[in-house]
Structures are given as C-alpha cells and as structure tokens.
Amino acid sequence: EAQVTQNPRYLITVTGKKLTVTCSQNMNHEYMSWYRQDPGLGLRQIYYSMNVEVTDKGDVPEGYKVSRKEKRNFPLILESPSPNQTSLYFCASSSLSPTGNYGYTFGSGTRLTVV
Amino acid sequence: GNSVTQMEGPVTLSEEAFLTINCTYTATGYPSLFWYVQYPGEGLQLLLKATKADDKGSNKGFEATYRKETTSFHLEKGSVQVSDSAVYFCALYNFNKFYFGSGTKLNVKP
Numbered sequence: 001e002a003q004v005t006q007n008p009r010y011l012i013t014v015t016g017k018k019l020t021v022t023c024s025q026n027m028n029h030e031y032m033s034w035y036r037q038d039p040g041l042g043l044r045q046i047y048y049s050m051n052v053e054v055t056d057k058g059d060v061p062e063g064y065k066v067s068r069k070e071k072r073n074f075p076l077i078l079e080s081p082s083p084n085q086t087s088l089y090f091c092a093s094s095s096l097s098p099t100g101n102y103g104y105t106f107g108s109g110t111r112l113t114v115v
Numbered sequence: 116g117n118s119v120t121q122m123e124g125p126v127t128l129s130e131e132a133f134l135t136i137n138c139t140y141t142a143t144g145y146p147s148l149f150w151y152v153q154y155p156g157e158g159l160q161l162l163l164k165a166t167k168a169d170d171k172g173s174n175k176g177f178e179a180t181y182r183k184e185t186t187s188f189h190l191e192k193g194s195v196q197v198s199d200s201a202v203y204f205c206a207l208y209n210f211n212k213f214y215f216g217s218g219t220k221l222n223v224k225p
Contacts, residue, residue: 004158033213042217043159043204050211058212090158100147100166101208106158 002027006091006107013081013114021076021110023091031094031101032074033058034066036087037109043090049074050096081114088112117142117209121216124202128195128223136190136219138179138205146209148172148181148188153202153218162190162203195223 004025013019025032033048035058045058049068063085065077074093078085088111092104122137140148147166151159163172168183177192188205200223205216 035215040217043215045213048212056211092159097166101213103149103161103164104151104159104213106151106160108158 002105004091004093004105004107006089006110009108009110011110011112013112015082015114016080019078019081019112021078021089021091021112023074023076023107024072025074025093025105026072027093027095027105028071029093029095029105030071031096032068033092033104034064034074034076035090035092036060036085037090038087046076046089081112083114086112086114117146117207117212117214119205119207119214119216121203121205121219124218124220126219126221128221130197130223130225131194132223134190134192134195134199134221136203136205136221138188138190138216140186140188140205140207140214142186142207142209144209146207148179149206149208149213150177150179150188150190151204151206151215153204155201159204195221197223197225199223 034046035043047066049055091107094104118141149164150162152162153159163174165172165181171180202218
C-alpha cells in the first residue's frame with residue numbers, strides 16, 4: 001500500500017530534550033515536506049526537500065532541523081524543544097511533473113506536547 | 116507573493132444541499148491548485164487538482180474550476196452527505212512550495 005508513515009503518533013516530552021520524528025514514504029517520491037497544524041493558523045510549512053541532500057526552509061523553520069540522506073526518509077529533528085513547539089505535525093510527499101506537482105500524500109500526523 | 120484565502124467556517128448544511136466553499140489566490144506565474152480534505156483525527160487527503168487555467172478538477176462528486184481571470188478555485192458539490200463533514204483546505208503550488216488556506220469546516224446534518 002502506498003503510504004507515508006510517521007512515528008510516533010503521540011509524544012509527550014520535556015523542554016530541552018532532543019527528539020526526532022521519523023517519516024518514511026514507499027512511493028519513490030522526490031518531494032517531501034513537514035508541516036505543523038495549529039488551531040486558527042492552518043498548515044504551516046517547516047522544511048521541504050526536492051530530492052536527496054536537497055532541503056530548504058519553509059515558513060516556520062526556527063527550532064527545527066531536517067535531513068534527506070535517503071529518498072524515502074525525511075526525519076524532523078527538534079534539538080531543544082520548547083512549549084511553543086507543541087503542535088500537530090504532518091509529513092507529506094509527492095512526485096514532481098515537468099510542469100508542477102501531482103499533489104501530496106500525507107502521513108497520519110504526530111501530536112507533540114512539550115511540557 | 117503567494118497566498119490562499121478561503122471562506123471562514125464553519126459551514127453547516129442539511130443533507131442533499133448544494134455546497135460552495137470559496138477560495139481565491141494570489142500568485143505570480145502559473146501555479147497548480149488543489150483541494151484537500153481532512154477527516155477528524157486523520158491527515159489531509161488530496162481531493163482534486165487543476166494545473167492550468169480553465170482546467171476542472173473533479174472527484175467524488177466535488178468539482179472546482181481554475182479561473183485565472185478571477186484568481187479563484189471554488190469547491191462545489193451538488194448534493195452533500197453527512198459523510199462529507201470534514202475540514203477542506205485550498206492550496207496552491209508555485210516555485211517549489213505549497214501554500215495552504217486556513218481551512219473551512221463543513222458540518223452536514225441529516
């Protein structure tokens with residue numbers, strides 16, 4: 001089954017304790033991205049990647065890191081989480097056409113609480 | 116710059132009513148346009164898309180037409196069902212990035 005898999009689904013952590021949220025896709029997609037979803041703010045892009053070893057900042061990259069060492073994986077790293085990073089996080093992937101993008105497949109989300 | 120504006124919700128309709136959710140965009144160049152749907156507790160799912168002006172995207176009875184002259188991509192469905200209750204997001208893709216609207220919650224009552 002074609003899918004984007006995020007882990008964990010739920011995570012409660014303490015301020016300053018480094019964590020990684022994993023994301024893996026099995027569709028050989030070039031494009032991968034991370035979003036956070038907050039009430040009243042919709043979806044905001046954190047980072048995206050056009051292909052292996054190619055990453056770029058989205059709209060809210062502060063406090064986050066990513067890497068794209070393999071095409072299928074795109075982990076999100078919070079080096080020193082803070083309470084304002086409490087949010088619902090989504091990973092998404094898509095393939096690229098010569099004229100644009102075919103549209104995202106989203107993961108099921110990771111609900112992160114930082115206390 | 117690039118941005119998407121959606122009508123604020125929630126939108127409450129009775130079953131079999133006609134649905135319109137307005138979406139307008141600002142963009143340079145030639146963006147692709149999308150509608151996504153999010154059911155409670157789930158990730159977003161691609162509902163339909165259009166890649167150039169005058170294209171009509173359609174899926175599961177939903178339709179939207181890419182109108183460059185009015186910079187709009189309104190979502191319509193002729194007869195909604197209770198199972199259509201969800202949050203709907205309009206989005207555009209331009210210069211390697213996606214831009215999402217804030218989402219419109221639809222409640223359909225039996």
